[in-house]
Structures are given as structure tokens and as C-alpha cells.
Amino acid sequence: ERLKSMPVSVPRSQAQSHVLWPEIDRITAEQLHYARQGVGEGVWELFAEDGEMRMYKREEEVNGLVVDPLKAVHTVKGVTGFEMCHYFFSPDYRLDWETTIEQMKVLEKVSDDTMIFLQIHKRVWPASQRDALFWSHLRQVPDSRDPDAQNIWIVCNHSTEHHSAPEKSNGKYIREKSNGKYIRVFLTVALVCQTMIEPPKNGAQITRDDLTCKITYCSVVNPGGWAPASVLRAVYKREYPKFLKKFTHYVYDQCKNKPIRF
Numbered sequence: 001e002r003l004k005s006m007p008v009s010v011p012r013s014q015a016q017s018h019v020l021w022p023e024i025d026r027i028t029a030e031q032l033h034y035a036r037q038g039v040g041e042g043v044w045e046l047f048a049e050d051g052e053m054r055m056y057k058r059e060e061e062v063n064g065l066v067v068d069p070l071k072a073v074h075t076v077k078g079v080t081g082f083e084m085c086h087y088f089f090s091p092d093y094r095l096d097w098e099t100t101i102e103q104m105k106v107l108e109k110v111s112d113d114t115m116i117f118l119q120i121h122k123r124v125w126p127a128s129q130r131d132a133l134f135w136s137h138l139r140q141v142p143d144s145r146d147p148d149a150q151n152i153w154i155v156c157n158h159s160t161e162h163h164s165a166p167e168k169s170n171g172k173y174i175r176e177k178s179n180g181k182y183i184r185v186f187l188t189v190a191l192v193c194q195t196m197i198e199p200p201k202n203g204a205q206i207t208r209d210d211l212t213c214k215i216t217y218c219s220v221v222n223p224g225g226w227a228p229a230s231v232l233r234a235v236y237k238r239e240y241p242k243f244l245k246k247f248t249h250y251v252y253d254q255c256k257n258k259p260i261r262f
């Protein structure tokens with residue numbers, strides 16, 4: 001009788017017992033769905049292009065603040081989707097490729113695949129400096145009827161709260177008058193990566209030459225307080241392409257002489 005009430009499957013992630021888990025599970029699934037939708041319906045506007053990389057935006061404002069959603073696609077040879085996501089998720093490499101950060105701290109390691117980060121970003125003149133507090137979750141895309149789905153990984157980052165780093169609560173006006181030092185941004189970011197394998201001839205071993213990684217990166221950042229629209233748009237038009245090029249080159253370089261990890 002007792003056996004009947006026991007769970008039949010092993011939990012996929014140790015983070016399942018965390019209070020944030022329902023939110024992490026829901027937002028990650030939503031972001032995966034959103035990332036898989038194309039950019040063809042005419043609402044997305046191409047703003048940057050470089051080799052295989054294409055970056056699209058939609059101009060949107062909320063309460064007078066620019067929150068333009070961004071969607072980028074890229075294709076990189078010689079690496080797997082897992083490798084891309086691993087380097088994006090792990091705090092060990094973040095400062096190697098992330099050029100908008102001044103400081104980064106892991107506030108809580110929920111499990112091997114889920115962490116809570118606090119980051120202080122570089123200041124953009126003439127706006128106040130920003131910080132970001134978010135959970136980050138890495139997972140292999142589970143069960144799907146699509147056989148290729150086994151080769152898909154996602155990292156999802158989403159703003160949250162944490163007792164060890166409360167947002168300054170003394171009101172926007174005061175914060176912007178230099179009392180509170182940082183304005184907190186709100187972000188939802190997803191990196192989705194799929195490994196495509198060109199089967200080698202004569203059943204030979206798969207090498208890095210047989211691999212292609214298809215990348216989709218989606219981001220929405222709410223600046224959280226006043227920042228001039230023109231400056232903000234100029235900054236992200238420069239920073240997003242810079243990020244995706246630098247990050248993917250970095251992962252390629254890190255992986256090229258190492259065994260393939262799926």
C-alpha cells in the first residue's frame with residue numbers, strides 16, 4: 001500500500017523542492033515556446049546582421065520606458081547546444097564573455113542547474129547605474145514527440161527577489177537622486193540551442209566538423225526607471241550583437257580542443 005503512494009519517477013531537477021520551482025518551470029516552458037516561434041510574421045524588424053547572425057526587435061514602451069523585445073538567431077559550427085548553454089549558465093565563465101558587468105555574485109545555488117544571481121552592470125551615461133537579480137535555470141528540453149528535441153537545451157533567466165539583496169524601496173524619485181545607488185532592471189532572457197549532426201560517412205566517429213549549433217536568443221529588459229529612449233536603443237543595438245558574437249566565439253574557442261559534450 002505504501003509503495004502505491006510513492007512517486008514513480010526520479011525528480012528531474014533537485015530544484016523541484018524550491019519555492020521558486022513552479023515559476024521556474026512555467027517561465028522556462030513559456031520562453032521555450034516563444035523562442036521556437038519564427039520571426040516571419042512581419043512584427044519583427046531586423047536591426048543587425050553579421051554572417052549567420054540575425055537580430056530582430058520590436059519597439060515597445062511600458063509607462064514611458066523602452067522595453068523593446070529582442071530575438072536573435074545564429075548558427076555556429078563545431079559546438080553542441082549543451083556546450084553553448086553550459087558556458088552561458090555557469091558563473092565560472094561569465095566574466096570572460098559578458099562585457100556589460102562590473103560585478104557578479106551567486107546569491108544562492110539552488111541546485112546544479114539553478115542559481116540566483118546578482119549582477120551590477122556598467123553605468124550608461126547619463127542614466128543611473130543598474131543592477132539585476134535573477135534566477136537562472138539550465139535544462140534539457142524534456143519529452144517531446146519531436147525526435148530532435150533530445151538535442152535541445154535552454155537557459156532561462158528571469159528577475160526575482162532575494163532576502164539578501166532587497167531592491168531599494170525608498171521610491172523611484174529618491175533612488176534617482178543618488179540615495180539608492182542602483183536601479184534594478186527586470187529581465188527575461190532565454191538562450192535555446194539545438195545540436196544538428198551531419199552523420200559521418202561509413203559510420204566513422206562524430207567529430208566537431210559534423211556539428212552545427214542552432215541558436216535562438218530572446219530578451220526583454222525593462223530598465224526599471226528613467227533612461228533616455230535614444231540612449232537605451234543606441235546601447236542595445238551595439239551591445240546585443242557584440243554579446244552574441246563574442247560569446248559564441250568564446251564557446252567555440254573553449255571547446256575546439258576538448259572532447260564533445262552532448
Ligand code: 16C
Pocket residue numbers: 098099100119121122123124127130132157185187189221222223227232235236239240243
Ligand atoms: O543575456 C546576457 N547576459 C546574461 C548574463 O549576464 C543575463 C543578463 C542580461 C543583461 C541585462 C541588462 C542589464 C542592463 C545593463 C545596463 C547596460 C550596460 C551596458 C554597458 C555598456 C558599456 O541574461 C547578455 C546580455 C547582452 C547585453 C545586453 C545589453 C542590454 C541593454 C539594455 C538596456 C538596459 C537599460 C540600460 C539603462 C541605461
